[in-house]
Amino acid sequence: MTIHRRTFLGVAGLSAVALAGKSTIGALAKAGEEAAPAAGAATRWAMVIDPQRCLRKEGCKDCIGACDKVHNVPLFKDKDHEVKWIWKEPFENAFTGEENPYTAEALKDKPVLVFCNHCDNPPCVRVCPTKATWKREDGIVMMDWHRCIGCRYCMAACPYGSRSFNWLDPRPRIPALDPEFPTRTKGVVEKCTFCEERLAKGEQPACVEACPEKALVFGNLDDPASEVRSLLREHFTIRRKPELGTQPEIYYIV
Amino acid sequence: MRDRGLIFTGLVLFLGLITFPVWYNLASGTSSKPPELKLPTTEKQCVAPTETMRMSHMEMLITWRDQVVRQNDRTYVAADGKRYDMSLTNTCLKCHDNKAEFCDKCHDYAGVKPYCWDCHIDPKLVQRSKG
Numbered sequence: 001m002t003i004h005r006r007t008f009l010g011v012a013g014l015s016a017v018a019l020a021g022k023s024t025i026g027a028l029a030k031a032g033e034e035a036a037p038a039a040g041a042a043t044r045w046a047m048v049i050d051p052q053r054c055l056r057k058e059g060c061k062d063c064i065g066a067c068d069k070v071h072n073v074p075l076f077k078d079k080d081h082e083v084k085w086i087w088k089e090p091f092e093n094a095f096t097g098e099e100n101p102y103t104a105e106a107l108k109d110k111p112v113l114v115f116c117n118h119c120d121n122p123p124c125v126r127v128c129p130t131k132a133t134w135k136r137e138d139g140i141v142m143m144d145w146h147r148c149i150g151c152r153y154c155m156a157a158c159p160y161g162s163r164s165f166n167w168l169d170p171r172p173r174i175p176a177l178d179p180e181f182p183t184r185t186k187g188v189v190e191k192c193t194f195c196e197e198r199l200a201k202g203e204q205p206a207c208v209e210a211c212p213e214k215a216l217v218f219g220n221l222d223d224p225a226s227e228v229r230s231l232l233r234e235h236f237t238i239r240r241k242p243e244l245g246t247q248p249e250i251y252y253i254v
Numbered sequence: 255m256r257d258r259g260l261i262f263t264g265l266v267l268f269l270g271l272i273t274f275p276v277w278y279n280l281a282s283g284t285s286s287k288p289p290e291l292k293l294p295t296t297e298k299q300c301v302a303p304t305e306t307m308r309m310s311h312m313e314m315l316i317t318w319r320d321q322v323v324r325q326n327d328r329t330y331v332a333a334d335g336k337r338y339d340m341s342l343t344n345t346c347l348k349c350h351d352n353k354a355e356f357c358d359k360c361h362d363y364a365g366v367k368p369y370c371w372d373c374h375i376d377p378k379l380v381q382r383s384k385g
Contacts, residue, residue: 142323144324178375178380179343179376180343180344182343182374182375183373
């Protein structure tokens with residue numbers, strides 16, 4: 001049997017196409033396999049706060065104290081120099097978008113816990129020129145204080161005032177230094193990090209652990225069986241300034 | 255040629271004067287000797303061999319810093335398979351508990367001023383201020 005030049009070229013061409021197609025399909029299938037388990041094990045940290053429970057123990061500042069202690073947050077008497085990670089804000093000030101002139105008695109002028117919302121679409125991250133702040137895969141809006149140059153763009157971008165600047169050396173103003181956690185220096189911005197150093201050890205955030213009324217619940221939004229998800233299913237919740245599109249991940253039960 | 259004596263005396267004086275710092279240090283025995291560091295007594299083995307640590311602990315610390323802060327990866331696996339928490343204050347200083355006699359002494363000798371301690375805390379300082 002003789003093979004004509006045309007037949008040979010035809011068979012060779014078809015074989016080449018078949019080989020290329022096989023390797024492409026193989027690569028695609030492999031990519032699919034690799035992506036699948038990652039999607040199943042996703043984590044998205046979030047917090048659900050019950051302001052009513054928070055108000056039960058009047059004047060309680062346990063969470064704020066616990067946070068300040070483990071993170072070496074300085075205490076400045078002068079409001080201009082204040083450094084805050086978690087603090088209380090009157091309901092109307094925290095929820096300016098509510099524009100309801102008849103706030104329920106239970107919440108009117110009452111203090112509400114506020115801190116970094118660890119937004120899904122964080123404006124602070126967009127403006128940081130050094131990538132000193134970024135969104136981690138588990139949703140935490142993290143800070144690298146080594147990289148912060150103190151330009152304060154993030155403070156201008158954050159619509160919640162969650163970030164503070166160290167105008168002065170914070171070290172002498174820290175009531176009790178905890179050597180396990182670093183302090184910051186003058187010229188650096190700081191904020192709540194969802195206690196990522198405690199999460200790494202499998203612990204709950206310090207504020208959640210300190211709350212005597214269990215008003216703060218921390219958990220994984222991507223897990224349908226988590227406590228935060230069940231709370232969100234059972235209650236009507238609001239978020240701070242959702243109209244801005246930042247997708248805050250701190251939910252308040254009303 | 256009659257000035258020979260004068261010239262040589264001048265030269266000897268001149269050389270003596272410009273090399274004075276060398277003689278002075280040799281006589282007092284300060285800079286010719288490397289600093290004597292206080293090594294930890296509790297632990298015999300560091301995370302890497304002494305030579306590596308001496309040469310490149312600064313690079314290791316920078317890597318540790320980036321891995322912990324930026325990658326959320328906190329475990330260092332040493333060459334012998336032992337695991338360590340990547341932390342300056344909680345791992346390094348747990349054994350090297352005398353920062354002044356270990357870190358500072360050598361840094362002072364080498365004339366380097368690392369800014370680690372602007373934020374990271376020497377646990378000894380806290381104890382002292384409490385006591």
